Amino acid sequence: MEKKKNKAAATAADRSHSAAGSAKDRVGRLDPYGFERMEDFDYDSYEELMSEYLAVLTRRSIKWSKLLKGKGKVQRNVKLKRYVRKGIPNEHRALIWMAASGAQDQLEKNPGYYQSLLGAQHDPKLVETICTDLNRTFPDNIQFRKTSNPCLQKALYNVLLAYGHHNPTVGYCQGMNFIAGYLLIITKDEEKSFWLMDALLGRILPDYYSPAMLGLKTDQEVLGELLKIKVPSVWQTMVDQNVMWTLVVSRWFICLYIDVLPVETVLRIWDCMFYEGSKILFRVALTLIHHNQAPIQQAQSLPDVCQIFKQITHGPFVDECHTFMQKIFSEPGSLSMATLTKLRATCRSRIIAEES
Incomplete structure (x- = not known):
């Protein structure tokens, strides 16, 4: 034994x-x-x-x-x-992400669909936009270099192109290339990466990447409302220094912490995001801010705030991914979907009213 x-x-x-x-x-x-x-x-x-x-x-x-x-x-x-x-x-990541997000069910219900998207006539504008970003996607990753064998650039192009035709309302926008790239690094499979993109952009993060980016704008405002309740001192600092949330956290949300936090930590965040949904993004943001409220409160100007928000995503606190993940479920306290849904409705209405 x-x-x-x-x-x-x-x-x-x-x-x-x-x-x-x-x-x-x-x-x-x-x-x-x-x-x-x-x-x-x-x-x-x-x-x-x-x-x-x-x-x-x-x-x-x-x-x-x-x-x-x-x-x-x-x-x-x-x-x-x-x-x-x-x-x-x-x-086991690819298997669990696919199962937890519903991507596996979609893949099985739509046999041959991904290949049919690649075989269809392509929108030249979509092709051009995607191609422009290919060389900008992870230039510091050996798997995305043309000299690599295999090179993930071709797979990345295919996934983004297929998704652009699958969801023409979204098409392609910057940030999606990094998400597709991460999915390919983990799954090593184009079709699985495509269906995980569909789960993320279609169900977990709706309206994050649509032309108006209403979902993204809403969630940034929701974070502000949550901080007003949970870390009021930081919220007050942001008001005093006249800092808009979009200035300091938009990259956190649109890139789902890619190139913001260490790779291993990002993957642990994604493990939970595919299972529990978008509220994990708030838990991470609240933990980063709550843990660093002292330096943020000391900021004397807008550039100060921006600099501190860059600094808080580096160092031992975020490097130790296992401890960090334990913290995101304890430091921010309770965060129910009912609370998020209510705050989202309020913030969304406010944004629509301001933009109309």
């Missing part, structure tokens, strides 16, 4: 090491997802952090393997939600 346990732990550890990169890669130039590290990257702190996090990954991997038992299907329930909050091992 002990041998079996040891073997399971060893296998899980191998998988975790694979997900987090080999020891050589971890101290190398590239992170496990193909992103180049900054020149001032602190390898010593990273090694210390990873040695602790790998132990967490190993434990989680064993538990996930027992839960899934080799099955390709999962049912949403309280246990799965708890597991998702504690992190999905990389080898």
Whole structure:
């Protein structure tokens, strides 16, 4: 029995090491997802952090393997939600994201649909807009370079093109390329990435990427209303310095924290977002702001506020993704969908009235 346990732990550890990169890669130039590290990257702190996090990954991997038992299907329930909050091992991410978001159901209900979109006649303007952004998508990631084999640029182009034809109201707008890119890094599958885009943009984040971006504008205002209740001192600072929320948090929301927070932390946020929906974006924003309310309150000007909001997305607090994810479910306190729905209705009406 002990041998079996040891073997399971060893296998899980191998998988975790694979997900987090080999020891050589971890101290190398590239992170496990193909992103180049900054020149001032602190390898010593990273090694210390990873040695602790790998132990967490190993434990989680064993538990996930027992839960899934080799099955390709999962049912949403309280246990799965708890597991998702504690992190999905990389080898199971695509499966769980697809199942939790409803993307798998859509894929199965629409066989051949993705290929039919690629085979249809393409809108030249859509093609041109997407092509303009291809080289700008993760230039610091080796998988998106033309010299790479395989190169994810072609897959990225296909996913964005198919989605543009699938949802002509949205078509394509900046920010979508980064989301599709992240999905491809994890799923390594165009069709799955397409249906996950559909789940995100169509159901989880409606109107974020439509021409008027009403959903995005609304949620930025909702964050302001939540802070007025939960961290009034920060809300007052923003009023005093005449800072609009869109100036400091629009990138957080439109890029779903890509290029804002560390990759591993973003993926943990996405684990929960695919399962629990858009309220996770608010939990992250509230935690970042609540945890850093002291420096924000000391801001003396608009540039000060902007600088502090950049700084709070770096450092040990966000690097330690496991602890950070525990914090997002405790620091902001309760946040029900009923509260969000009510605030969204109020803010949406206000924005429409102001813009009309």
